[in-house]
Amino acid sequence: MTKHINQKNRLSPMLSFKNVRKTFAEMVVLKNIDFNLQGSEMVGLVGPSGSGKSTILNIAGCIDNVTAGEVTFNEQATEKMSKIEKNNLRRSDIGFIFQHFQLVESMSVRQNIELPLRLLNYSRKERKKLSQEIIDALGISAIADKLTTQISGGQKQRTAIARALVKKPKLIIADEPTASLDKENADAVFKLFKSFLETMQISLLMASHDQQALTQMHRVITLEKGEIISTT
Amino acid sequence: MNQSIFHLSLCNFKARLRRTLLNILLITTATTGLMTIAGFGLFTYVSLEQRSARETGHLVLSNPLQFAKPENRLMEHGLENLDAVKKELFKNSDVLHALPVINFQGLIANDNKSVTFLGRGIDPKEITVRGPFINLIKGSSINYKYNSQDDPEVMLGKGLAKNLSVKIGDYLTLLSNTVDDSLNGFDVKVVGISETGIPEIDNRTLFTHYQTAQDLLSTDKVNQVAIYLKELSFLQRAGKKITSAFQDLKVTYWDELAVFYQGVKNLYNTIFYFVGSITFVIIFFAVFNLISTSIWERTREFGVLASLGFAPKEIMLSLLLESTLIGLISMVFATIIYGGVSVALLFSNIMMAPPPGQTTGYPLQVIFSGEIILYIALITFFIVQLSTFLASTKINKLSITQSLMHL
Numbered sequence A: 001m002t003k004h005i006n007q008k009n010r011l012s013p014m015l016s017f018k019n020v021r022k023t024f025a026e027m028v029v030l031k032n033i034d035f036n037l038q039g040s041e042m043v044g045l046v047g048p049s050g051s052g053k054s055t056i057l058n059i060a061g062c063i064d065n066v067t068a069g070e071v072t073f074n075e076q077a078t079e080k081m082s083k084i085e086k087n088n089l090r091r092s093d094i095g096f097i098f099q100h101f102q103l104v105e106s107m108s109v110r111q112n113i114e115l116p117l118r119l120l121n122y123s124r125k126e127r128k129k130l131s132q133e134i135i136d137a138l139g140i141s142a143i144a145d146k147l148t149t150q151i152s153g154g155q156k157q158r159t160a161i162a163r164a165l166v167k168k169p170k171l172i173i174a175d176e177p178t179a180s181l182d183k184e185n186a187d188a189v190f191k192l193f194k195s196f197l198e199t200m201q202i203s204l205l206m207a208s209h210d211q212q213a214l215t216q217m218h219r220v221i222t223l224e225k226g227e228i229i230s231t232t
Numbered sequence B: 001m002n003q004s005i006f007h008l009s010l011c012n013f014k015a016r017l018r019r020t021l022l023n024i025l026l027i028t029t030a031t032t033g034l035m036t037i038a039g040f041g042l043f044t045y046v047s048l049e050q051r052s053a054r055e056t057g058h059l060v061l062s063n064p065l066q067f068a069k070p071e072n073r074l075m076e077h078g079l080e081n082l083d084a085v086k087k088e089l090f091k092n093s094d095v096l097h098a099l100p101v102i103n104f105q106g107l108i109a110n111d112n113k114s115v116t117f118l119g120r121g122i123d124p125k126e127i128t129v130r131g132p133f134i135n136l137i138k139g140s141s142i143n144y145k146y147n148s149q150d151d152p153e154v155m156l157g158k159g160l161a162k163n164l165s166v167k168i169g170d171y172l173t174l175l176s177n178t179v180d181d182s183l184n185g186f187d188v189k190v191v192g193i194s195e196t197g198i199p200e201i202d203n204r205t206l207f208t209h210y211q212t213a214q215d216l217l218s219t220d221k222v223n224q225v226a227i228y229l230k231e232l233s234f235l236q237r238a239g240k241k242i243t244s245a246f247q248d249l250k251v252t253y254w255d256e257l258a259v260f261y262q263g264v265k266n267l268y269n270t271i272f273y274f275v276g277s278i279t280f281v282i283i284f285f286a287v288f289n290l291i292s293t294s295i296w297e298r299t300r301e302f303g304v305l306a307s308l309g310f311a312p313k314e315i316m317l318s319l320l321l322e323s324t325l326i327g328l329i330s331m332v333f334a335t336i337i338y339g340g341v342s343v344a345l346l347f348s349n350i351m352m353a354p355p356p357g358q359t360t361g362y363p364l365q366v367i368f369s370g371e372i373i374l375y376i377a378l379i380t381f382f383i384v385q386l387s388t389f390l391a392s393t394k395i396n397k398l399s400i401t402q403s404l405m406h407l
């Protein structure tokens, strides 16, 4: 297992949290959060339930704001971005894999996977080509034209992964992506997912309890009560 | 404009077909309801207008003093030279009929009793012109041709005939003053019994040929000439021309004489505005409720779309597009049903209750009008879009993380 990280990127991290603090109402959910994520790096987040993993992911993915501190994406402070700029950032550079997959129920598997490409105004031809490639690679061509309400959990998972990968983003944010799968399925899907990330040089920030998956991360950050207690 | 917006609308339109159909059903029903009410209202006004205009004539030509000053002597303010006046009138191509009228009163008697009457000496064509608004319930109308050698003919109102217990063919005696204040009497033959549906008229009115009335009153004047145009819509144009053609006579428009029409119209205005606004409010809330529920259900989906990079504006636009589609489909259905209802009612012969002051009802009909379709379509379209806008504004206020957690 190579843990090689591009030297150039190490100098200017892709994603950086500096002394981030987050409170909901009066409750402190994150404090003193400091970490960097380099291009092509895969970082795991572990910690008990309620320790703030999802909150970090939401902030990293620009769908939530910090209370204090600074987050930069490619050296740009996300707090200073307008809503439209954040939107465009998510549109082109960030892919999400949510805990409950969050597929669009009114669309087929294929339409879900094509959706990010549509948003980026890819031509019909390009959309078909790119989505078919990823559908084939993830082994879901048999169900590609089914509605997402008619497929199994494992198939939903693969669809969610395909949707995050298809536009080749710079960063994928994944919240317990394998939690609802049985171990065998989880290992197989994760292996496939990781090989894509490597060939496409996509960074990953993933919250997980899955030991097998965590051992394959370049680094693992452990959280407790909203604070980083160790980084390995 | 991003291509994905329209795609999203279409996907949702199709995938949630049951929801979509439910929305279309409600909006169609509401729109059809409004169109039908409006069409019925329009019919009521138009038939009321026709009825009043046909009763008096579209335009009335008279001596300027006729309606202005009481007469000292009978027919003092009458109109002279009827033939010349008619000849001049028919030079105007909008004029269909010019029918002289003499109003007079007196006593009518059988062997046993005598009662007062209000006489209307007419050109018998008037009965045909009034069409559905005066019913010949027995016998026939007065002979078109007047012949002073024949027995003078009268047609009695239903109530008056009943009061005198006459049959068709019976003879009665008509007594009235002449213009030089002596008494004159004719034996007249009852040829018909008529009904207008307005009791005050049916209980007292007697129709006879205007020349019979002229003979009875010993005059060659008439009170007025009722002018009927080829179309009621020519009223303003014809009114101006006739006014300038008859400098020393007075032209009165039908609605100035139709006090009754104005009253009923005001009453109906109140009713229709009242019913209309209540219906509008009910429809607004029903549509708003349905649309905001169907949008609210999708909150989580909007969170997902936002995380993928859809801007709130784009999501709203997609919802508005979807509503536009639903609205347009509903408008088409509503127009078809509205047309169907108006055609079906033409054949159904359902009667409405009589308007105030009348004893006969009128057929329930709905006018199919392009203007109604346009206005109602605009109104419901506005309701649908406003509801969509309000509901999506509410959702856009949530943060993405809140939307994603929504169940």
Ligand SMILES: Nc1ncnc2c1ncn2[C@@H]1O[C@H](COP(=O)(O)OP(=O)(O)OP(=O)(O)O)[C@@H](O)[C@H]1O
Pocket: A024, A029, A047, A048, A049, A050, A051, A052, A053, A054, A055, A056, B401
């Ligand atoms: N929108 C919110 N409003 C209020 N409190 C919140 C909100 N989101 C998260 N929290 C609180 O913040 C804390 C951290 O939540 P978070 O979801 O980040 O934990 P987590 O580590 O992802 O937990 P889990 O493993 O159960 O997913 C929890 O105490 C949670 O109750």
Ligand SMILES: [Mg+2]
Pocket: A053, A054, A055, A175
């Ligand atoms: Mg979590």
